[in-house]
Amino acid sequence: MSYLYDFFYGGFRPASNTNEQPIKDDQALRTKLKRTRYKISSLVMLTNRQRAEASKNVPKYLFRMWDARSGGNSKLNTTKAVTPLAFASSKGHNSVYDMTRTEFITNTSLHLTGCDSVVTEFSSWSHSPYFAFYFTMQRSSSGTFHVAIMDTEELAKSNPAFHVPALGKIFGKSYGYVYEEEYLVHGVIEGQFYKAVPYNQLCKLGLLKQLPGLNKSGISASNPNAFRLLPGEEENYTTDELRQLRKIVLPYGDTFSLPMAIVLFCCKKRPGYWSELSASDLDTIITVLGGWEKIPHDWCSSRSVFSKNVYPKNWDANEQVQNLMEALYTHCYGKGARGNEKRYAARYAKAEVDEEDIIGAMASMSVSRGDADEISTEGGAEQTLARKPTQNGARGFTGNK
Known part of the structure; x- marks a missing residue:
C-alpha cells in the first residue's frame, strides 16, 4: 500500500490517528462531506439545520447508463439493483462513514481514474439526463444497455x-476529481427509488423519433462540455409531442414515469428555458402528466426544485428541468393555487361534458353495415362490431396503467 500513499499524498504518510479512524469519528471531515457547497476551508461545525440542508445539495434525481456486461459480472448492474464490486464480494462497509479517510480517498480516487484493480464501494451517476441518454445511444449496439434513475433524497440515509x-x-485533490457531471453514490442501490429500463425499449416507444438530437455522432462522451448545451434552435412544444414523450417513459412505473416525462420534455431547447410559463401552458402540461393530483406535494422539501445552487451551472437540460418543476409545484401548491385548481377543474370539466355529448350523439346514430367491421367467431357466425370514436380523454394521457 505504500505506493498509494506516495500517489495520493506526494510521499507524505499522514498521521494514523487522523486518517485511520472511521469517518464517523472524524467530526470535521464528516461535516465537510455532508455540506458539498458550503465553504470548504472552514472546520467549524455547522448547526444541525445547516447540516440537514447541506446533505440535500445533490440533485433529487440522478441518472446512470449501464451495460449488463459492465464490470465483467452481470450481477453488478441489474434492473433490481446497482451493486458496486466491493458489495458483490462482501467487502463493502455498511456505511460510508465507517470508512477511514485513507480508505475513502483511495477508493474514490482509484474509482475515478479507472483502475482495474479497485474494489470500489461506489457507482457513478450523472446529474444530466441528456448526457446519460446520449452516452447510452453511442454504445447501444449490444442491446444490453439500460438507462437508470434514482431518487437521492429518498435514499440519502x-x-x-x-x-x-x-x-x-x-481532500485538496485536483487529479481525478474534475468531473463536473459525475456523482459517486455509496452502497447497493435497490428498491422503490431505483429503476432501470432497457434503452432499446425506449427507442421502440419512439425516443429517437421524438428526440432526434440524441441520434448524433461525432461527439466524445468524455467531453462533458459537449452536453452542456442542447442542440438545435428553441422549439415550442405541442400537446401531441408531450403526450408521446409521456408514453415513452411509462416503463419507469408509478415512482419515476412523471419525473422521467419532465426530463424528456426538457431534452429539447425550449423558449426562455421555460423560465416563464403561462397558466394555460402549465394546465396543459399537468393534464399530459395525468392531472393535478399527480404533481408531487413532497417536492416542497426538495432543494432541487427551489435552490439555484444544487445543479452545476450552464447545463441547459438541468436548467429547464428545475424551471419546470418549480413552476408546476408553485402553480399547484403555491400562492394562488386554489384559484388555479378551480379554473383548471372548470376548464376540463367543460371539456369532458362536451366530449360526452359528442360520444352520446354518435352512439345514438344508426350504424350502417358499411360502417361496421365484420368479424367471425370460431363457430363461423358473423357479428358486426360498431366502430366507436377514439376516447383519448380531454384530461390527456393519464399513464400509470
Whole structure:
C-alpha cells in the first residue's frame, strides 16, 4: 500500500490517528462531506439545520447508463439493483462513514481514474439526463444497455451521494476529481427509488423519433462540455409531442414515469428555458402528466426544485428541468393555487361534458353495415362490431396503467 500513499499524498504518510479512524469519528471531515457547497476551508461545525440542508445539495434525481456486461459480472448492474464490486464480494462497509479517510480517498480516487484493480464501494451517476441518454445511444449496439434513475433524497440515509468536484476540494485533490457531471453514490442501490429500463425499449416507444438530437455522432462522451448545451434552435412544444414523450417513459412505473416525462420534455431547447410559463401552458402540461393530483406535494422539501445552487451551472437540460418543476409545484401548491385548481377543474370539466355529448350523439346514430367491421367467431357466425370514436380523454394521457 505504500505506493498509494506516495500517489495520493506526494510521499507524505499522514498521521494514523487522523486518517485511520472511521469517518464517523472524524467530526470535521464528516461535516465537510455532508455540506458539498458550503465553504470548504472552514472546520467549524455547522448547526444541525445547516447540516440537514447541506446533505440535500445533490440533485433529487440522478441518472446512470449501464451495460449488463459492465464490470465483467452481470450481477453488478441489474434492473433490481446497482451493486458496486466491493458489495458483490462482501467487502463493502455498511456505511460510508465507517470508512477511514485513507480508505475513502483511495477508493474514490482509484474509482475515478479507472483502475482495474479497485474494489470500489461506489457507482457513478450523472446529474444530466441528456448526457446519460446520449452516452447510452453511442454504445447501444449490444442491446444490453439500460438507462437508470434514482431518487437521492429518498435514499440519502442508505446511499449518500457526493459530487466529485466537491470531494476534490474537501481532500485538496485536483487529479481525478474534475468531473463536473459525475456523482459517486455509496452502497447497493435497490428498491422503490431505483429503476432501470432497457434503452432499446425506449427507442421502440419512439425516443429517437421524438428526440432526434440524441441520434448524433461525432461527439466524445468524455467531453462533458459537449452536453452542456442542447442542440438545435428553441422549439415550442405541442400537446401531441408531450403526450408521446409521456408514453415513452411509462416503463419507469408509478415512482419515476412523471419525473422521467419532465426530463424528456426538457431534452429539447425550449423558449426562455421555460423560465416563464403561462397558466394555460402549465394546465396543459399537468393534464399530459395525468392531472393535478399527480404533481408531487413532497417536492416542497426538495432543494432541487427551489435552490439555484444544487445543479452545476450552464447545463441547459438541468436548467429547464428545475424551471419546470418549480413552476408546476408553485402553480399547484403555491400562492394562488386554489384559484388555479378551480379554473383548471372548470376548464376540463367543460371539456369532458362536451366530449360526452359528442360520444352520446354518435352512439345514438344508426350504424350502417358499411360502417361496421365484420368479424367471425370460431363457430363461423358473423357479428358486426360498431366502430366507436377514439376516447383519448380531454384530461390527456393519464399513464400509470
